[in-house]
Amino acid sequence: MSAAGARHAYEVNRARIASLWAEARPVSADDAAGRYLARSGVALGAWPQALRLHPALDYWHMQADRKPVCLGRFPALLALFEVDTYPRGLQGAPVPHAVALQRIYLAADGSLAPVPAPIKLTGKAGPALGACARLAHAVSASRVMGMAVGIATALRIAQAARMPVWAVPEASLLAHARWPRGLRSLHVFIDVREPAQWQPAAELARKASACGLQVFPMVADMAHAEGVHTVPQFTATRL
Structure with a gap:
């Protein structure tokens, strides 16, 4: 991929990450994400800001004939992955840059959704x-x-x-x-x-x-x- 093509892909992914993150809400103990974490043995009074719940996220699956098909909409735990950037040089303060979201597709009871690969990463919005x-x-x-x-x-x-x-x-x-x-x-x-x-x-x-x-x-x-x-x-x- 050319440098221009890579920059375009990063920008498309950046917009998608921002959109999904804006559609999501903080995790709570009584939603699918909170139940998933509790089932996994996590017991916290306050959830990290790097985690959110998307209430109904499309799950797309690539079939053997390379045609994508939507298998439904599921609640999903979103985890924000970031790297530090230094727009003012290494002597300046670091600025976190969101480069990917991990999506953990869930059932309402907090178990993993019945899909081929319930844990996926989005495309990257920059070097990750x-x-x-x-x-x-x-x-x-x-x-x-x-x-x-x-x-x-x-x-x-x-x-x-x-x-x-x-x-x-x-x-x-x-x-x-x-x-x-x-x-x-x-x-x-x-x-x-x-x-x-x-x-x-x-x-x-x-x-x-x-x-x-x-x-x-x-x-x-x-x-x-x-x-x-x-x-x-x-x-x-x-x-």
């Missing part, structure tokens, strides 16, 4: 490598924070470890996660059930250590039975 769902304000993460894969996983870890935790959408992107300025200590959480997270976690730990951060790789036992309150267990590890 390093983008995170900022499930806590950067200012609250100025000294110590964690990185994890997945929205519900990051929220469960945050409430158990009592620290801000940001999320990347998939394991391979953990290696490129960008932490906020001023951070001193980074906890890199690896879900014990997901062996694909080890290598990217090691790469993130290497980068953070090279930048002078204290790095604490942690294995998280995320075992969870629906309807039963369980707390993740953490074990320090070496990468």
